[in-house]
Amino acid sequence: MKMTTVIRATLAVSAMAVVATSCNYDNSTPGYTYMDDMYTSPSLEAYSAADEDILKNGMSAQKPVEGTIPRGYHPYEVPNTNEGYAWSKQHSDVVPAGFAAMDPAEGKELYTIFCAHCHGDKGDGNGILVQNEKILGVPGYGSSRLPDITPASAYHVVMYGKGVMGSHASQINYDERWKIIRYVWSLRAEQDGTPDIGESVQVEEEEAPAEEAEATHEETEEHA
């Protein structure tokens, strides 16, 4: 009689111990799922792991075959050299027609996302990273610091980077690059205290004969 009580007590205590220690939240694993077939895709999703024997490094996101171009791709063939940069300052072939007539405000949001943390909200080269002394020597857009830049050379810098600035071509697409550069040009005018290039375009259009003005307008739409 006495023996069975002891066994019972031991059993009860060990059962309690099992219950107490089984409450283990392992936060590093996702845990169980119902009907796993509906949770995990049999086809490869973005970033899903793949078989290392089939895909290099077991990554589903492989580099496209060399020479592949994405839809809406605009070639930029100026080389990433000092000569290429100098060339871009003298030639404006890459600048889309109607650049000056674009609305600078369209690029403001994009500028805030991609440029403002270094170049500053006002384009004075005093963004938050400069204030925090993470990246120093960031130029403002005013003519005193950057006397000879052109929209085409700015595009060159966005594509390839310059100095400590890296290439932003992978993050911003063609249209967005020009929207940003257009906004940068309005900031440059603001820094210099000169009128925005858009204003002179409007004046020209008013002065030009009606037919020509229409032609410019059509051209703008085509490129937009």
Next chain:
Amino acid sequence: MFRGHLCVKFANRSTESYHLRSLMKNLYRFHIRLIPLMLSIFAMGFAANAQSIEGDAAAGEKLFKTYCASCHKLDSKAIGPALGGVTDRRETDWLYSWIKNNATFRASGNSDAIAIFEEYNGSVMPQFEYLSDEEIGNILAYTANPPAKPIVVSDGPVVAGGEADNSGMQMWAMIILGAIFLVLVFILATVRNTLRVVKGEEPITVVEDASNYAKFLRKNTGFMTVLTIVVAVAFLNVTYWYLMDVGVEGGKGIEASYMPPHPEPGQEAQYGEQPIAFSHKLHAGENQIDCNYCHSSARHSKTSGIPSANVCMNCHMYVNGSEITDEAGNPKYGGERSPEIQKIYDAVGWDADKLAYIEGYEEKPIRWVRIHNLPDLAYFNHAQHVTAGQVECQTCHGPVEEMEVMYQYSSLTMGWCINCHRETEVKVNTNGYYEPQHDKLVEKYHGENITVEKIGGLECGKCHY
């Protein structure tokens, strides 16, 4: 006590350095006043040297950071050579000519100028003709004699882990209380047995006690029934919430919450460890980099995009973590590169000493641990929410800018999705692209709130197909 002691120590040090600095400043002013005197005393040969070294180093520091620091550091090579003590290595006139217009200087056939240009692979230094002689003198004075950095005393809370330790403390308190309880039971039983012995009765062991209670319970069937029902309901309740939680990997959507709780304020989430100790708090919080800068495909694509390492390199070509300081203001990594940032360099093959990509390097992709994982049975599109819907990232992902370690903030259950679609109003005024459709909606539901539900946000086929 200890912290108070520390503060006093810091305060002493800071006043000390303050005295030192003001002394230095006074010396400086005295020096500057001396310059014209010196110039008149010493003949012309000395003039050029005196001009360069006697500049205002404090003003020079500001100029250096504005114009030079993007390519030059004082103590190490960057895009251009290290400039600390450059006045010892080059003639002052040479430096002035180089800084003002290095292109014409090189064209004039100066062999040193051409040599340094070629040593740095023909990186073109901009011309600084707009800097005055005095400004250049200040910059050179700074490179020759940079003012010592004042020791930073942080007033903020030093111990962030204090609250984190609490949970451990609580567990120990529970164990100690339990032990005290057991000792009390033992003492009471002993006292009762002693009393029984005094009264001339048999002492009762704990086991006999327990069987007595069991007998009492067995007699009271009514009480037993109620007890059984209560226990059964509690058990079913726990089971129900446990089953509801299966497949839910985060969030606080389910009230009973048998899931990893959100970290308390000041406590760090201990979730899956990432290959690089990346801190969203540092990047998106302190340095205020927009979410869309790194996750740039969220605006255009179904997935938000884990940034590829070239996006990291946009900043980390320059920022290598050597500037990070601890709470006392001393360099955290002893002025060396952060080992975490070195992991990016190892992944992409960046030679941080030569500041160039290693040719033919086999890149080693970084295997980030996935935190958010929506089941395949549901369709979700980031661009639809971020660009068209203009939903803030934080609405679903929570205060990412405060997260040292990323965790899943929302439960990502269907109930959670549906609830948001019922409550969120469509932004009819701020989205020009959809204006015609929005105008029609406003006309149709005049006055009523136009929620996502009203534009089909609850249709099964929107997410399941």
